[in-house]
Amino acid sequence: MPSARSGRGFRRARAASPSRHRRLCSPCRRLLPPVRAPFANASSGYRIPHHAARERRAVVTRRIRSLLTMNAYLSLQSRRITVPGRPGPGRWTSRECCRLMFKRSRKRLVTGAPLDIGVFEEVLKRGIHEERLALARQLSAFAADPATPRGDREAVEPVLLSLSRDALPEVRAALAEGLIEARPLGADLVLTIAADEPAIALPFIAGARAIGGARQLAIFKGADTARRVALAGRPDAAPQLAAAIAGEGQREVAAALLRNAHVRLDERLLKMMFARFNKDPEVVKLLLARDDLPVEVRLAHVRLATHRLRVAGEKDNALAAAQVAAAAQQAEEKALVAVLNATHGAGELRRALIFLAEKGALTPAVVFHAACRGHAGVLAHTLTLLAGFGRRRADKVLRGRGLFGLKHLYANSELPEDLFPLAQAVLATARELGMDACGRAKADAAAFGRKVLAHLMTAHAHLPMAEKAHLVRLLARFTDSDVRKLAEKLSDEMSLAA
Incomplete structure (x- = not known):
C-alpha cells in the first residue's frame, strides 16, 4: 500500500x-x-x-x-x-x-523605520514665518507625491492639520495650493481648508482631488453661495451633489451646474430645476440651450410664457382683452408646433403628446398645424393616442395599413368631423413624398402644403364646392405663409363659385 x-x-x-x-x-x-x-x-x-x-x-x-x-x-x-x-x-x-x-494585502508594507516628525513640530512651535512657509510647501509636495508611502503620509497628517490652522494666511494658502493634487487626505484637513477664507478655500474646493462624492455633499450642506458655486463647477461633480443643487441650491449654484459641460444631468433633475427657477431668465435660458432637455420641459415653458403674456396683455389693455387672448393663443400654437417638430424619434414625440393631452393643450389646431407643415407623425400618433391604441398602430396608420380603416380610427379619436378629409390628404401626401421614422415628410413646409392643397382639389371631387372652400380655408390657417396666400385666394374664388 x-x-x-x-x-x-x-x-x-x-x-x-x-x-x-x-x-x-x-x-x-x-x-x-x-x-x-x-x-x-x-x-x-x-x-x-x-x-x-x-x-x-x-x-x-x-x-x-x-x-x-x-x-x-x-x-x-x-x-x-x-x-x-x-x-x-x-x-x-x-x-x-x-x-x-x-x-495582495490591503495594507502597504513598510520595511523602514517610522517617519520622525519631531523636527516639524519644533518648526511649528518656534519657527518664524519663512520657516513655516517653507515647511508648508515641502510637506504639501511630499503629501501630494504618489510615491510617498502611506505610513509617512499618515505620519505628517497632524503637522499638515496644524499648518492649515496657522495664523498667517500665506502659510495656509501655500499649503492649500500644494495639496490640490494630493488624493488621499484626511477629512479633518480637507474640511478645515474648505472652511478657510474664500481666497484660500475656493481654488481648493474647485480643484482638489481629495474631495470625493461624500465630501462634496458634506461641504455643500454647510457652505455659502460662493463655495457652492465652486463645487458646482468641478469636473467630477458627484451625482449626489447634482441632486442636492437641483433640490436646494441657490440660483447662482444652479446656473454654475448647468454651465458645467462635464456633468450629466438626468431628466428628473432638469425638471426639478425648471420647476424651481422657471421665473429666472438666466436659468431658463441655460435649460433651453441644452440638447438633453426633456420635451415636457420645453412644452411647459411655452405654455407658461404664453400665459404670462396673456395676463400681462389683459392688465395693460383691458379693452382689447379678446385680441390679446387670440394673439397669445396663436403664439402658443406656433411655439408648441415648433417643439413637436423638433422632437427626435417616435418615443419622444409620443411623450410630448401625452404631456399635452394631460395638460389639456392637445387641441385640433395644434395637431393640424403640425401635420399641415409636414409632420404627419403628430396626426397619426394623436389619432392612436386618443383612440386608445399603441405606437405600432400609429406606424400602420402612417403607412396606410391596419385591420381597421382610418375613418373608424378618426371617429374614435373625437377630433372634429369636418377635418377628416384634411387628415386624409395630409397622410396621403406624406406617404407620397416619403417619411422618416418619426413620420416627418421629406419635404419643406411650403412644398408639403402645396401638395396637400393639390390633393384636396383632385382627390375629393365628390365634395361640394362650399365644403372644399372650407377645407382650403382651414389649410390656409395651418400652413406656411407662402401657401397661405394661395389657399386664401383659391378659397375666395371657390366661395364665389359656390
Missing part, C-alpha cells in the same frame, strides 16, 4: 496544484491541513477524491492570506514562532509565498 506522502496518487494530487505546493514556505505549510493520497485510507474503504483535498487546502490558504498583516510579518521576521496546533518552533523565511501574500 502506498504511503500518505508517496506513490502515484500523491504525485497526481501534487501535480493538480503545483503552485500552492511550491510557493508555500514551511510556516505557511504547517498551518495547512495535510493532504493525503487517494489510497491513504484504503484499509477503511474510504477514498478521498483529489478535488476535495484541493478545495480544502485552497479555503485554508485564503484564510491565511486574509489573516496575515503587516504587523504579523514584522513580528515573524524578528522572532521564532510556534504554529498553533503544531508543536515545535518554526522559522519564517522570506520566500515567494510570503511576498505574494503581502502584495
Whole structure:
C-alpha cells in the first residue's frame, strides 16, 4: 500500500496544484491541513477524491492570506514562532509565498523605520514665518507625491492639520495650493481648508482631488453661495451633489451646474430645476440651450410664457382683452408646433403628446398645424393616442395599413368631423413624398402644403364646392405663409363659385 506522502496518487494530487505546493514556505505549510493520497485510507474503504483535498487546502490558504498583516510579518521576521496546533518552533523565511501574500494585502508594507516628525513640530512651535512657509510647501509636495508611502503620509497628517490652522494666511494658502493634487487626505484637513477664507478655500474646493462624492455633499450642506458655486463647477461633480443643487441650491449654484459641460444631468433633475427657477431668465435660458432637455420641459415653458403674456396683455389693455387672448393663443400654437417638430424619434414625440393631452393643450389646431407643415407623425400618433391604441398602430396608420380603416380610427379619436378629409390628404401626401421614422415628410413646409392643397382639389371631387372652400380655408390657417396666400385666394374664388 502506498504511503500518505508517496506513490502515484500523491504525485497526481501534487501535480493538480503545483503552485500552492511550491510557493508555500514551511510556516505557511504547517498551518495547512495535510493532504493525503487517494489510497491513504484504503484499509477503511474510504477514498478521498483529489478535488476535495484541493478545495480544502485552497479555503485554508485564503484564510491565511486574509489573516496575515503587516504587523504579523514584522513580528515573524524578528522572532521564532510556534504554529498553533503544531508543536515545535518554526522559522519564517522570506520566500515567494510570503511576498505574494503581502502584495495582495490591503495594507502597504513598510520595511523602514517610522517617519520622525519631531523636527516639524519644533518648526511649528518656534519657527518664524519663512520657516513655516517653507515647511508648508515641502510637506504639501511630499503629501501630494504618489510615491510617498502611506505610513509617512499618515505620519505628517497632524503637522499638515496644524499648518492649515496657522495664523498667517500665506502659510495656509501655500499649503492649500500644494495639496490640490494630493488624493488621499484626511477629512479633518480637507474640511478645515474648505472652511478657510474664500481666497484660500475656493481654488481648493474647485480643484482638489481629495474631495470625493461624500465630501462634496458634506461641504455643500454647510457652505455659502460662493463655495457652492465652486463645487458646482468641478469636473467630477458627484451625482449626489447634482441632486442636492437641483433640490436646494441657490440660483447662482444652479446656473454654475448647468454651465458645467462635464456633468450629466438626468431628466428628473432638469425638471426639478425648471420647476424651481422657471421665473429666472438666466436659468431658463441655460435649460433651453441644452440638447438633453426633456420635451415636457420645453412644452411647459411655452405654455407658461404664453400665459404670462396673456395676463400681462389683459392688465395693460383691458379693452382689447379678446385680441390679446387670440394673439397669445396663436403664439402658443406656433411655439408648441415648433417643439413637436423638433422632437427626435417616435418615443419622444409620443411623450410630448401625452404631456399635452394631460395638460389639456392637445387641441385640433395644434395637431393640424403640425401635420399641415409636414409632420404627419403628430396626426397619426394623436389619432392612436386618443383612440386608445399603441405606437405600432400609429406606424400602420402612417403607412396606410391596419385591420381597421382610418375613418373608424378618426371617429374614435373625437377630433372634429369636418377635418377628416384634411387628415386624409395630409397622410396621403406624406406617404407620397416619403417619411422618416418619426413620420416627418421629406419635404419643406411650403412644398408639403402645396401638395396637400393639390390633393384636396383632385382627390375629393365628390365634395361640394362650399365644403372644399372650407377645407382650403382651414389649410390656409395651418400652413406656411407662402401657401397661405394661395389657399386664401383659391378659397375666395371657390366661395364665389359656390
